[in-house]
Amino acid sequence: MAPLPPGSTIGILGGGQLGRMLAMAGARLGLKSHIYCPDADSPAFQVADGHTIAAYEDQAALEAFAASVDAVTYEFENVPATTAEILARHKPLRPGARALAVSQDRLTEKTFMRDLGIATAPFADVASLEDLKAALSDIGTPSILKTRRFGYDGKGQTRIDTADDAAAAWQAVGETPSILEGFVDFEAEISVIVARDTDGHVAAYDPARNAHRNHILDTSTVPSGYDATVEAEARTLAEKIATELDYVGVMGVELFVTSTARKLVVNEIAPRVHNSGHWTTEACAVSQFEQHMRAVAGWPLASPARHSDAVMTNLIGDDVTDWLSLAREPQAGLHLYGKGDARPGRKMGHITRISPKA
Amino acid sequence: MAPLPPGSTIGILGGGQLGRMLAMAGARLGLKSHIYCPDADSPAFQVADGHTIAAYEDQAALEAFAASVDAVTYEFENVPATTAEILARHKPLRPGARALAVSQDRLTEKTFMRDLGIATAPFADVASLEDLKAALSDIGTPSILKTRRFGYDGKGQTRIDTADDAAAAWQAVGETPSILEGFVDFEAEISVIVARDTDGHVAAYDPARNAHRNHILDTSTVPSGYDATVEAEARTLAEKIATELDYVGVMGVELFVTSTARKLVVNEIAPRVHNSGHWTTEACAVSQFEQHMRAVAGWPLASPARHSDAVMTNLIGDDVTDWLSLAREPQAGLHLYGKGDARPGRKMGHITRISPKA
Known part of the structure; x- marks a missing residue:
């Protein structure tokens, strides 16, 4: 596909500081930005040519947004898969759905690395307390239990120092699908x-x-x-x-x-x-x-x-x-x-x- | 006066590339920009938090603009004096009226420099064809006749190679108040x-x-x-x-x-x-x-x-x-x-x- 000419509009999901700095950088090149964000007070709106205030699950708003732009990107990795699908149906979504799928799920991400022969921390899939106990006997302590999805800046994770803490840790992550990671020194x-x-x-x-x-x-x-x-x-x-x-x-x-x-x-x-x-x-x-x-x-x-x-x-x-x-x-x-x-x-x-x- | 805190809004007269780059630079510091420009298609609108489309002589629009911002600046020197006065009555206008007065008029500008002891091209005030003839005998040729106001990028000026060209040159500048400048080698x-x-x-x-x-x-x-x-x-x-x-x-x-x-x-x-x-x-x-x-x-x-x-x-x-x-x-x-x-x-x-x- 030919490069989008100056004057084209890039749609950006997310109106925080990253979307803001993306919009300003695009403007240097003569590219317009349209920010899509549910938060009416988004900092990126201040520097963008257009914006949409709507939920990421609002199909009609997503389709109108896609119709008004020439390509779509995002400032955060937790773009819902359905949202990505709707947008990608209408306009180039860059990075694509595969990048989102791999990076949204710590288990998928680590498995992807392992399949490429790239070193990661030792890890195990934890879908239940029984899984966690088995993983702890395998990986040992100290280790970290992390939710597979939606973790950032230390959120959605808990450190485990002894195998006795398994039940408490499983509660701490909300008994949601998780991954146990061994410590890397x-x-x-x-x-x-x-x-x-x-x-x-x-x-x-x-x-x-x-x-x-x-x-x-x-x-x-x-x-x-x-x-x-x-x-x-x-x-x-x-x-x-x-x-x-x-x-x-x-x-x-x-x-x-x-x-x-x-x-x-x-x-x-x-x-x-x-x-x-x-x-x-x-x-x-x-x-x-x-x-x-x-x-x-x-x-x-x-x-x-x-x-x-x-x-x-x-x-x-x-x-x-x-x-x-x-x-x-x-x-x-x-x-x-x-x-x-x-x-x-x-x-x-x-x-x-x-x-x-x- | 205390510095305007981040989140303040700077009003910018003029919506071209300079206003655009000013708005983007202000945004780095958390300053919002409001662009005032008569041209509905102004490039600076694409990156600014707000904009007003109105004539520079529109007093009501200027006052509403001044009310919505914390300080006012401009991207071009030919801001009408009345416009500057209206804005400065309500909000700090930076640079101030004196900078505009001096830079808008080539005669005022050159006189200002001379009074400071700063070298300029030889110059003379030309308000009539008679003035021009007298100035030519004083300054000589080649020289350049320039309108006192509204010249840029070579516009509003004409070169004079011999004193015989005086009448033609006076016509070329539209018989408007002008300044004759000697050539600087x-x-x-x-x-x-x-x-x-x-x-x-x-x-x-x-x-x-x-x-x-x-x-x-x-x-x-x-x-x-x-x-x-x-x-x-x-x-x-x-x-x-x-x-x-x-x-x-x-x-x-x-x-x-x-x-x-x-x-x-x-x-x-x-x-x-x-x-x-x-x-x-x-x-x-x-x-x-x-x-x-x-x-x-x-x-x-x-x-x-x-x-x-x-x-x-x-x-x-x-x-x-x-x-x-x-x-x-x-x-x-x-x-x-x-x-x-x-x-x-x-x-x-x-x-x-x-x-x-x-």
């Missing part, structure tokens, strides 16, 4: 933002090293501090996953670097622009947001080369009250998401500090 | 993008060297190729002008570098973000557009330091048909303005190619 989490275009070309940005606070991403740092071998392997893994999924768009791939052997273990993938790739806005000629919009519009990818070193720090909840002093920092890009209420744990903005490449 | 035009905040701090980006094609800016290159003395003097002149005007916002200052002595002569000032500053988006942590929105919102200025060398090239008229091959270039930021019709001479986009600092 890792010294760092890194992530790769990889892009793939409609012609199958792939381009990965430099890996970032991520640090968390209260289960939420705190900082992403490039360069990662790992040597060229580790970084090249991380990039190769991410490109392999994108290619196997016949993926179109930007994907975030989180990996653990194991403590002793420095082997790479895939933690999870996100079929969308990713918080750990926000640094690309300041440190590259073309950001992950524009890269995604290029792929969705059928355009060629940009070079992911980096001109600066960077540290991205999230502004969570009350962190954002420091906006005025943050605005005074030299060589920093401050981003505020246009959200009204700085609730604890809410992502309100981020700041990326750059420095010359070391 | 210059080897290059450079420009400085300077910003001044509400506290009087100034910050100038590195000077760019500009090249024109058909009287329209073609390329802006940083570094300019001039030595530190010339660049420092250019910056100092720009900062002095901003300070003398009690200016708030970003201003473009165009200067000629004379051929033999390499002296600086001010050509003109623009009380707004400037085409020759577009390179700052790719080559600095904070662009001229964000810098302007910061000043207008009463925020502190960002550092104008540059992390990369850059060449910005305008895409005029049909140039934009090459968008797909331009999108393939590595280390380049491509900007398309969301305009429908690529008329000859129309600014459709630009591309900024960056490289490591030499």
Whole structure:
């Protein structure tokens, strides 16, 4: 299919900060955005050419939305399968349904990796308390019980320290279909933002090293501090996953670097622009947001080369009250998401500090 | 006055590419934009939170607009004085009325420079054919007769090669109040993008060297190729002008570098973000557009330091048909303005190619 010309409209499901930054990046290229979100107060509406306020299950609204745009993408992986089907029937949905199916379900995701020969944490399917007990005797403790679906930022998961905690853990996850994961002894989490275009070309940005606070991403740092071998392997893994999924768009791939052997273990993938790739806005000629919009519009990818070193720090909840002093920092890009209420744990903005490449 | 908090709305007069890029830059900081423009098809509407379609002389519409925003700025210097007065009565107008008055009238502008001891081309007030003849005998030929008001991109001006052409030239400018300017023997035009905040701090980006094609800016290159003395003097002149005007916002200052002595002569000032500053988006942590929105919102200025060398090239008229091959270039930021019709001479986009600092 030919690239969508400038002036085309990209439909974006989800009106949070990722949808907002996607819309702004598309606008650079002369692409219009139409945001679809049930929340009337969505930050992305402020910068988009059009918006629809409707539930993700509203078939009539979805069809009208699809009719008004030239391609559809999304800012979050938990797009209901029926929603995706309705949209894909009318317009190109990028990334496609397979990327959603794999990334929405931790068991499917881990099985997909295993089938590709990519290392993951040891895991087992847990559909009942009996399954959990069997899995614990197999995988051991400490381990983590996670719901297969709808987990993020540490939600929907519980740590198990002894096999005696099985029943309590099974209750803690709401007795829903889950997966038991063994602990990976890792010294760092890194992530790769990889892009793939409609012609199958792939381009990965430099890996970032991520640090968390209260289960939420705190900082992403490039360069990662790992040597060229580790970084090249991380990039190769991410490109392999994108290619196997016949993926179109930007994907975030989180990996653990194991403590002793420095082997790479895939933690999870996100079929969308990713918080750990926000640094690309300041440190590259073309950001992950524009890269995604290029792929969705059928355009060629940009070079992911980096001109600066960077540290991205999230502004969570009350962190954002420091906006005025943050605005005074030299060589920093401050981003505020246009959200009204700085609730604890809410992502309100981020700041990326750059420095010359070391 | 305290800085406007994130979530505030900046009103922008004018809905072209400059208003569009201002709105996008404000959104980075969590500032909303409301665009006021008579053209229903304004590119800036696509990325703004709100817009008003009305004439610049429509007092009721201007007052409703002023009531809905927290501060007002503009993307073009020819804001009618009455419009500026109405808006300034209700909300802070930044830059202020003085900057408009000085920059709208070539005679006022040149007189302002002369009073500051800043070199300009030789000039004379021309209110009649008799004035023009007297001015020609004073200034000589070749020289240029320019209307005092409403000239841009070579419009509203005519070259005079001999004194015999006086009557024809006077007719060519429509017998309107004009200014005769002597030729400056210059080897290059450079420009400085300077910003001044509400506290009087100034910050100038590195000077760019500009090249024109058909009287329209073609390329802006940083570094300019001039030595530190010339660049420092250019910056100092720009900062002095901003300070003398009690200016708030970003201003473009165009200067000629004379051929033999390499002296600086001010050509003109623009009380707004400037085409020759577009390179700052790719080559600095904070662009001229964000810098302007910061000043207008009463925020502190960002550092104008540059992390990369850059060449910005305008895409005029049909140039934009090459968008797909331009999108393939590595280390380049491509900007398309969301305009429908690529008329000859129309600014459709630009591309900024960056490289490591030499």
